[in-house]
Each structure stands twice: as C-alpha cells, then as structure tokens.
Amino acid sequence: MIPTREDCLRLMVQYGMLEHIIDHSTAVARVALFLSIKLNRKGQRIDLPLVEAAALLHDLTKTECLRTKEDHALTGSRLLKEIGYERIGDVVAEHIHLSKEMDPSLVSEEEVVNYADKRVRHDRIVSLEERFEDLKGRYGKSERALELLEGLRRATFEVERKIFSILKTDPDHLQDHLFEAGNGRRNGASGGKSFLRD
Numbered sequence: 719m720i721p722t723r724e725d726c727l728r729l730m731v732q733y734g735m736l737e738h739i740i741d742h743s744t745a746v747a748r749v750a751l752f753l754s755i756k757l758n759r760k761g762q763r764i765d766l767p768l769v770e771a772a773a774l775l776h777d778l779t780k781t782e783c784l785r786t787k788e789d790h791a792l793t794g795s796r797l798l799k800e801i802g803y804e805r806i807g808d809v810v811a812e813h814i815h816l817s818k819e820m821d822p823s824l825v826s827e828e829e830v831v832n833y834a835d836k837r838v839r840h841d842r843i844v845s846l847e848e849r850f851e852d853l854k855g856r857y858g859k860s861e862r863a864l865e866l867l868e869g870l871r872r873a874t875f876e877v878e879r880k881i882f883s884i885l886k887t888d889p890d891h892l893q894d895h896l897f898e899a900g901n902g903r904r905n906g907a908s909g910g911k912s913f914l915r916d
C-alpha cells in the first residue's frame with residue numbers, strides 16, 4: 719500500500735515535522751522521482767509512487783529523534799510499517815546506510831532515495847563532496863564517526879557511479895536537468911510546499 723502525496727503531507731503534519739525538514743524532504747522527493755523516471759526510461763523498473771512516498775516520508779520521525787537521540791531511520795521505518803506501509807518502511811530504513819549487497823545493473827528504490835538524500839543539503843542540490851563535508855562538520859565528532867562517514871561516502875559514490883553510468887550523464891548536471899524539466903529552482907529543488915500541490 720502506497721500513500722498519495724496528500725496522505726504523505728498529512729502524515730508530515732500529524733507527526734510534527736519541522737518546516738525545514740519538510741522542505742528538505744520535498745526536495746529529496748523531487749530529485750529521487752526525477753532520477754527514477756530517467757532511469758526507467760533506460761530500462762530500470764523502479765516503483766515511482768513508492769520512491770516518491772518514501773522520499774517524502776524518509777525523515778518522518780527525525781524531528782522527534784533530535785530530542786530522543788534515537789536512530790530516525792529505524793524509528794521512521796518501524797512507524798511506517800506499524801501504520802501499514804511495509805515497503806516504504808523498508809526504503810526508509812535504508813536511507814542513511816544501505817545494508818544490502820548492490821546489484822551491479824539494477825537500481826533499487828532504496829538506492830535512489832538514499833542517493834537523492836545525499837544530493838540535497840537542506841533544500842538545495844549539491845554535489846556528494848559538498849554534502850559529505852556538511853555531514854562531517856555536523857556528525858564527525860570522533861575518529862569512529864569520521865571512519866563511518868568515510869565508508870558511507872565511498873558507498874554513496876558507488877551508487878552514483880552506477881546511476882550515472884546508466885543515465886550516461888554527469889552527476890554535476892543534475893541540477894540543470896531538473897531545472898530544464900521544470901522541477902527545480904536554479905538554486906534550490908524544493909519549491910516549498912507547492913510541490914505537494916502539483
């Protein structure tokens with residue numbers, strides 16, 4: 719079962735997501751959906767409604783976790799499964815770390831949402847390098863944390879290589895392509911809540 723955009727917006731409000739996290743999530747959804755549509759045109763079989771809903775809801779419990787210090791990928795996944803969204807829960811569980819072995823030729827919904835989240839800083843499209851510099855500044859408070867971030871950085875570059883070798887384009891052109899497709903602002907991707915009303 720996949721909720722509509724309107725259902726997702728209701729859940730975002732119901733679970734008290736902070737405004738800037740909603741903006742971030744709508745931007746991630748734009749990027750994830752855009753990449754998925756392009757990938758499907760190249761023969762991939764990505765479930766588009768699943769990607770969109772999972773991207774919109776990937777940080778559903780983050781606001782609360784800022785206070786509780788829980789793992790929001792885990793609590794978000796658990797909550798979504800409890801309310802009947804099993805597959806969305808699977809995708810949300812993987813939005814920070816991908817736990818499964820990567821198929822060399824197939825892009826999963828988990829990978830595309832995970833990757834899109836790494837290309838959006840707040841509500842702006844950035845390179846992976848810029849996003850990881852941002853993450854290091856915020857979370858790299860110990861040697862161990864820095865090591866984990868480095869592992870995550872390498873894994874994300876692998877996903878990027880796979881996605882863009884299928885698309886036969888350069889990751890740096892993502893923002894221009896989104897802009898041309900009318901899906902983003904030149905300096906941002908979310909367009910605020912209007913995305914949810916499209």
Ligand SMILES: [Fe+2]
Pocket residue numbers: 776777780790813814
């Ligand atoms: Fe997150």
